[in-house]
Amino acid sequence: MISYIRNYLTVKNYQNDVSTSSIEPWERVLFNSVIVLSITLFMYTAFANFPEQNFNFHYSIGDYHSFCL
Numbered sequence: 001m002i003s004y005i006r007n008y009l010t011v012k013n014y015q016n017d018v019s020t021s022s023i024e025p026w027e028r029v030l031f032n033s034v035i036v037l038s039i040t041l042f043m044y045t046a047f048a049n050f051p052e053q054n055f056n057f058h059y060s061i062g063d064y065h066s067f068c069l
Contacts, residue, residue, distance in 0.1 A: 016032075
């Protein structure tokens with residue numbers, strides 16, 4: 001299992017190197033930073049707002065159920 005994960009990450013790293021090979025190193029760092037920042041902010045927003053969304057959906061499920069009938 002660990003070797004599978006290691007091979008998967010190696011392939012993804014190779015794909016990233018090939019796809020960003022035509023840009024300069026500082027541009028690659030900037031590009032990767034924007035990607036990591038975007039994923040981090042998305043995950044933070046998802047985890048920070050999930051309890052609120054789940055709470056609201058729980059109380060409005062009756063409205064959806066009566067609408068579908």
